[in-house]
Amino acid sequence: MLSGNVSKIDVLIIGAGPSGLMLATWMARMGVKTRIVDKRFDRINSGQADGLQSRTFEIFDSLGFGQDIWREANHMLEIRFWNPDRSNKLYRSDAIVDTVPGLSRFQQATLHQARVEDHLLNYIRKHSEIEVEYGCMPESLSINMDMVEGDDEYPVAMTLRHLVKPVAKTETSNDPRKPVIPNGLYRSNIAADTTDALLQNAQSTEGTRTEKILAKYVVGCDGAHSWTRRQIGSVMEGEHTDYIWGVLDIIPITDFPDIRYRCAIHSSSGSMMVIPREDRYVRLYIQVTDTDESGKVIDRFKINPENLVQAANNILAPYKISYKHCHWWTAYRIGQRVGSKFSAYERVFLAGDAVHTHSPKAGQGMNISMHDTYNLGWKLASVVKGQAKRSLLETYSTERRQIAKELIEFDQRFSRLFSGRPAKDIMDKEGIDLTTFKEVFEKGNLFASGCAVDYGSSPIVAKMSYPGNARSDCLVGKQDLAPNVPIGMRIPSHRILNQSDARPWHLQELLPSDGAWRVLVFAGDILEPAQFSRYSAFGKALSSPDSFVNQHKPKGAEGGLGSLFEILTIHSSPRAKVELLSLPEVFHPYSPEYGWDYNKIYVDDRSHHEGHGQAYANYGIDPRRGCVVVMRPDQYVSWIGELEDIDEMNRFFGRILTA
Ligand code: FAD
Incomplete structure (x- = not known):
């Protein structure tokens, strides 16, 4: 247990990305004593997620800033499919509506993550005195088992380390090439986890200091390399594939006619997705060949904007694409994994990328991460305020782990179809049947909208119990x-x-x-x-x-x-x-x-x-x-x-x- 000066807090949030900030909005609105820390010194200002789904807009609207983001975002209404014809010439094979009509007041749109985080931060400031404490990371975590069931107890003991600015900056300098254009390689799943190195560095650096705190609840929203996940023994289960994709955020100069539509392009030179964005920008998701001519796995750190745009030209030929403005770029390897558990004793929780990772092309990561903590936030606040029983918290893991598993299944199908090469003919069993691809895409749109989430029977969902989930304490609604x-x-x-x-x-x-x-x-x-x-x-x-x-x-x-x-x-x-x-x-x-x-x-x-x-x-x-x-x-x-x-x-x- 901790000794010396110890402060107490109701909720500690680790990580101020989309999931951490969404959790903080509930805490701010419902008046819960909360701290939120992040090892970074600066907010992100470019790149990463950009897709916003219908349900996310509905949530934003319920927080009062949905219309602001809706006005600012680029709306995506139609998807166009481009495929090779019999002579391998690229042609526009189909067009479908993007969001299922009538599903929601809002359709899929794009706006980059930094602007979304801005809106969340403004809301938190408007409703509370909670401020993100940048340059601060946890060093130890222990749970006092004698206290876990006590409503007024603070069972989670933590040490936080406050960093000094130059130390935290080492995270970005891990990229040996120091590119001029902001790149997301150091945050993508290609890069190694820097958390331990950062902590060790900080421990031996003069000027950093530690702080001991006791918390009622801790929520790890600390991303794909989650430190909190390791502390509670949750393991990421699933697979990595060898598919490598590059991402370019550019203002395109091109003769490709559908550049302002969302496009799914399969060509004999690889696959590409076009995502039109706000402010003339377009995001290109470009498949990168994972082996060189001799069959050797390519060095992923050799990926850069120049060879990405070259790959885009190969895929789009005979159309051409170039740019003068590149806002951000990255490369990542597709992998679909889910955390083995989402909480420890309903005292420490995990949310967002900390418990599910997948490919970003279906625009799910930021959305589902925020939906996790949107689910957890009101429950946690109600319990902390003494309005609800602690058992309410159990529904977080049951509800959200199920969604994470569905997300991974969806993404596995979607990514495999997207990354595979088009079938030459019906006898080509290894190639991708492009009709199936379109069908999966259409069905996937309903899942991807976030509006199809259907929580199972529980004390807060009074629907017919189903086999394997029969609970005697469930009421059944009519x-x-x-x-x-x-x-x-x-x-x-x-x-x-x-x-x-x-x-x-x-x-x-x-x-x-x-x-x-x-x-x-x-x-x-x-x-x-x-x-x-x-x-x-x-x-x-x-x-x-x-x-x-x-x-x-x-x-x-x-x-x-x-x-x-x-x-x-x-x-x-x-x-x-x-x-x-x-x-x-x-x-x-x-x-x-x-x-x-x-x-x-x-x-x-x-x-x-x-x-x-x-x-x-x-x-x-x-x-x-x-x-x-x-x-x-x-x-x-x-x-x-x-x-x-x-x-x-x-x-x-x-x-x-x-x-
Ligand atoms: P993160 O955004 O990773 O935030 C975690 C935060 O925790 C960070 O601020 C980090 O600094 C902090 N942190 C980490 N460790 C510690 C620690 N030990 N102590 C303190 N702080 C810590 N999603 C979509 O929905 N649509 C898209 O189109 C999309 N495109 C993407 C494109 C790319 C190239 C990438 C890389 C991701 C994309 N995503 C997309 C995914 C999306 O960015 C993530 O799913 C989303 O940011 C997850 O939010 P999060 O809050 O859970 O984690």
């Missing part, structure tokens, strides 16, 4: 009441109107990421007396002292429903025939300071300017019956039931939340 609101998935969004002012809203816009659980009361046609009395009875049950809203109030919340829950009504009667103030008060609460709350009652009706959202029809909800949908703070559907099922709801929340 999926048939809303067949198109799948329990375990994020809720699809349709337009509804505010009853008080007729303004149209997308349902998802009403679900901000602030830590609240949301109860969506699809009250149905409340002009029908029988349905109105069911709705009123549900309101009465909610107001009872035994109801979950009154049983689980945040510390210090007096009266009202507190901030742990928000109850939103969506009815299906004609808007003009319903009077807001004739509805039960519990659904649009009154406060002496602010009067009635006008932002709680919505209607599925035609808007003056944006048509009819047909929410009931789209969700498959019968307006004569309605239903209640419980939403997690991360917009995933937890439970569905009748307006009479308040006891089920009380039991549901009783298992997760503290009294």
Whole structure:
């Protein structure tokens, strides 16, 4: 155990890349005492990830800056396929829509990682005093097993080392060629892990200092070479392939006609992917031959922008490509691996590249890494704040490890098809069938959007248990009441109107990421007396002292429903025939300071300017019956039931939340 001066912290985040920063946004928003450290001295300002998926935009939107990134990003709407014809001449063989239409309000877009990190950092600063502590890395970690189950304990003891700037800079100088153009080789999986060398160097350097801390929770968001992963004995399982790919971020000068489309190009000289970016830039993913003419494996460190652009010209011939501006470049070897465990005792967690690595071409890494900590953040904050039981944290590993495994399977298929050479004819069994490639690509788009994530049955996903996952403590929601609101998935969004002012809203816009659980009361046609009395009875049950809203109030919340829950009504009667103030008060609460709350009652009706959202029809909800949908703070559907099922709801929340 540590002795001497020791400070205490609720959550320590190691690594300020996309996953670490996303976690910090939750901590900032939910007011959790948090520190975030990074061994780097500077933020990245070029390169790495650039693909942003639909679900990521939905998450950003729930944080309040989705529209800003959406405006700034380059939107990708169509994918074009280029293949060799019988005489090996490259031709445009097909075009398909990029994001599945109707799936989300947002489509796939590109913006480089540094700008995404900027938005996350601004949000963290706006909501808290959390600042990234650059030039700081962990040196030791131990978990006191006697304390792991104690709610108020600080079982994780750590030593942090604060570096002095020149020491941290050695990381970049490991590249012997010192190129002028910023390159990502030192951060790609071609480069060796520099963490231990950096630490040893720091330990023998004058001016560095150590600090001892005790943490309730530690989260390793420290990338593919994760130090935290090693400390908790999680092992990366999977394979590396010999496929080497280069990446060039350039402003292209070219006669290739589809340079502003996302293109998948297979030619007899290799494969290439074109990703149009913001500010005239285009990213090229270029397959590099992994052996030379004599069959010897090539020295990957001989890869540079010049030979990458040469390879691009070979693939694109007879078209030509060159550049005057190159923003960044790198090379990497494809490998698909998943961490053997995502947490130790639900006290130390791993997220992002620390537990899954794969090829970057499908634009998943930054997205899935942020989705990991978006999943973990609200759970961790609820537990730290004493609102939820520690058992909630177990769902992080079960939910996210499954997604990581699906990601790796998807990427294995996708990469193999992308890296293989096109089949010459149907007898060419080793070549890639380009029709299959296109089909995998199309299906992959749904997975890649992030909107197809379907969490399994658990205490927070009340869906039918399936073999091998039968849990006696699971409640089962009534999926048939809303067949198109799948329990375990994020809720699809349709337009509804505010009853008080007729303004149209997308349902998802009403679900901000602030830590609240949301109860969506699809009250149905409340002009029908029988349905109105069911709705009123549900309101009465909610107001009872035994109801979950009154049983689980945040510390210090007096009266009202507190901030742990928000109850939103969506009815299906004609808007003009319903009077807001004739509805039960519990659904649009009154406060002496602010009067009635006008932002709680919505209607599925035609808007003056944006048509009819047909929410009931789209969700498959019968307006004569309605239903209640419980939403997690991360917009995933937890439970569905009748307006009479308040006891089920009380039991549901009783298992997760503290009294
Ligand atoms: P990282 O971004 O790696 O961040 C980890 C952070 O932890 C770093 O800041 C690091 O300095 C810090 N750190 C590491 N060790 C320590 C330590 N011991 N102590 C303190 N701090 C530490 N993803 C996409 O979604 N779309 C793409 O198009 C895409 N393209 C890519 C292209 C390339 C060439 C590469 C290399 C990656 C690409 N990715 C892409 C992947 C994406 O960049 C990563 O998946 C994403 O950055 C992972 O986020 P992370 O926060 O988990 O890890």
